[in-house]
Amino acid sequence: MFVDKVKIFVKGGDGGNGMVAFRREKYVAEGGPWGGDGGRGGNVIFEVEEGLRTLVDFRFKKQFKADRGEHGRKKNQHGAGADDLIVRVPPGTTVRDAETGELVADLTHHQQTAVIAKGGRGGRGNVRFATSVNPAPQIAENGEPGSERWVVLELKLLADxxxxxxxxxxxxxxxxxxxxxxxxxxxxxxxxxxxxxxxxxxxxxxxxxxxxxxxxxxxxxxxxxxxxxxxxxxxxxxxxxxxxxxxxxxxxxxxxxxxxxxxxxxxxxxxxxxxxxxxxxxxxxxxxxxxxxxxxxxxxxxxxxxxxxxxxxxxxxxxxxxxxxxxxxxxxxxxxxKVEEVQEEPVVYKSEAEEPAFTIRKENEIYVVEGFRIEKLIKMTNFRFQDSLMRFANTIKQMGVEDALRKRGAQEGDTVRIGEMEFELSDGLDTDY
CATH class of the missing domain: 3.40.50.300 (P-loop containing nucleotide triphosphate hydrolases)
Structure with a gap:
């Protein structure tokens, strides 16, 4: 069966969580932080396989998810990174983002590869957050979520x-x-x-x-x-x-x-x-x-x-x-x-207008804060520890979220939703979830 167009879902592996741990050894009084970092999640990588001639295999398997990284451990041991997920495609395959239509990759020759979905980095353990002011922090990050997307694969035959x-x-x-x-x-x-x-x-x-x-x-x-x-x-x-x-x-x-x-x-x-x-x-x-x-x-x-x-x-x-x-x-x-006549010129990267760090909209009586950076911060914050919670609140304040909410008319006690979590607005965004 010849199949030359399919739509599939790809997701990079989540990073492993960092760990909160402290040294507990004989003769070592008040041991310092000892929690390791989480490992990197695996990437989803497409690789050209010369022997393939069709996309028929993707009709029966439409989701490709890489493994997540290992969590950090005690004794400052870092979790292992996950292996990348290699997906074989025939030569002549183009990959486009299903939502935007943007060309992600054009795969034409044997063993050519392209990262289609990146794995998330591992969360940092509490060793990373030790300072002279707070030498024993109870802070550790959750692993960064891997990127995910629906993509459309199209096979364009390579013929003279x-x-x-x-x-x-x-x-x-x-x-x-x-x-x-x-x-x-x-x-x-x-x-x-x-x-x-x-x-x-x-x-x-x-x-x-x-x-x-x-x-x-x-x-x-x-x-x-x-x-x-x-x-x-x-x-x-x-x-x-x-x-x-x-x-x-x-x-x-x-x-x-x-x-x-x-x-x-x-x-x-x-x-x-x-x-x-x-x-x-x-x-x-x-x-x-x-x-x-x-x-x-x-x-x-x-x-x-x-x-x-x-x-x-x-x-x-x-x-x-x-x-x-x-x-x-x-x-x-x-x-x-034409190839011989092309002279390499320095590539000038122009900074595009940055998207706003976050947006605020009102949904019934709830103020909804949205934005890639702030939503990632939510996912990577371990709210089980008070130090992590305080760090999150300070970061939110530095980003200007609290001031922006008040300018939109939010009052003390109003509910604020970020991602899947809801908070009660007060000085420092007290949590109530």
């Missing part, structure tokens, strides 16, 4: 050449005779509903990968028919081979089909219209094909070469393959030249 055209113009037949690929072939539209790949070898020793892609119809750029499933794969190809039924089967107009397919490609992504394209006039063994070819050549212009072939009788195939290989050589040479 892509066969495009209306359904039933002979793309699958052409691939079957120029390579060892065995695509399904039938006398009805959309016989090909999944892409097929084949390695084509030219008589002079050159070779390239050719993809037979599902047929296009009008409106494909909007997803009509197999539109988006097909067009996504065209993006990766270096050369487009546009196959046209020159016999005009089913009463079709070859030139109108040619214009429509190119329009669908342009509307899907404008830069695709500049992709090198070879026009193939197929079914030249059928009646009226020669007359149609003469008219077609006049319509497209004499300066645009058209390669007449018959995929059934194999007429004209050798000339076509040499032409494809020549164009591909030229494209690859131009790409190499």
């Amino acid at each position: 050449v892509g066969l495009v055209g209306y359904p039933s113009v002979g793309k699958s037949t052409l691939l079957s005779i120029v390579s060892a690929a065995k695509p399904k072939i039938g006398a009805y539209h959309f016989t090909t509903i999944v892409p097929n790949l084949g390695v084509v070898r030219v008589d002079d020793g050159r070779s390239f990968v050719m993809a037979d892609l599902p047929g296009l119809i009008e409106g494909a750029h909007q997803g009509v028919g197999l539109g988006h499933q097909f067009l996504r794969h065209v993006e990766r190809t270096k050369v487009i081979v546009h196959v046209i039924d020159m016999a005009g089967s089913e009463g079709r107009d070859p030139y109108a089909d040619y214009l429509q397919i190119n329009e669908e490609i342009r509307l899907y992504k404008q830069n695709l219209e500049n992709r090198p394209q070879i026009i193939v006039a197929n079914k030249m063994d059928l009646p009226d094909a020669k007359e149609h070819l003469e008219l077609f050549q006049e319509q497209v212009g004499e300066d645009i070469p058209v390669y007449p072939i018959s995929a059934v009788s194999k007429e004209g195939i050798k000339n076509l393959l040499f032409a494809v290989a020549d164009v591909l050589d030229r494209v690859e040479a131009e790409e190499e030249q």
Whole structure:
């Protein structure tokens, strides 16, 4: 089963909790803090596996969660970090954030990796908080939560050449005779509903990968028919081979089909219209094909070469393959030249306008404080210890939360919610949860 688009959930492992502990040894009076840090949570890492050709495995498993780090221990022993979770994907996989559509990773070559969800750092033990003012702190952090997100995986085939055209113009037949690929072939539209790949070898020793892609119809750029499933794969190809039924089967107009397919490609992504394209006039063994070819050549212009072939009788195939290989050589040479001409320039990072540290809204009678930093602080504070509670209250005050609440009209005794916890507003945000 060929699957080229899936949506999955990934979560990095939470960090291990830090520990509150004190030395309790014979002959050591009033031993100091001795609680270790928690270990780092595991990352979720995608790695390209060359042997994979589809995303079908993700249809049956849609959640990937890395392990959390170990908790800190006594005697200032730190918890072990968790192993990263490695998820194998086929070459040509793009990863996008499901909510924002942002491109997270574009994975194209074997063993290429990308961190998709980061694990949280381990919480600090009370050894980290010892000061001259408070040499025996009862403070330890909980581990930082690992990042989590829904992502959309799309597979775009990595082929040198892509066969495009209306359904039933002979793309699958052409691939079957120029390579060892065995695509399904039938006398009805959309016989090909999944892409097929084949390695084509030219008589002079050159070779390239050719993809037979599902047929296009009008409106494909909007997803009509197999539109988006097909067009996504065209993006990766270096050369487009546009196959046209020159016999005009089913009463079709070859030139109108040619214009429509190119329009669908342009509307899907404008830069695709500049992709090198070879026009193939197929079914030249059928009646009226020669007359149609003469008219077609006049319509497209004499300066645009058209390669007449018959995929059934194999007429004209050798000339076509040499032409494809020549164009591909030229494209690859131009790409190499562009790489050589690119000079490394210093990257300037511009600071974007920072998002507010927190926002406040009122939900019925409750003041809700929201913000990434403050919500993470809540999750990493161990409220079982008074020192941790006081540290949290001081941090909140320094961030300006208390002043902002009062400006919004909050009074003594009003309920404030941060994350999943609720507090009663007073000097220092007394807790009542």
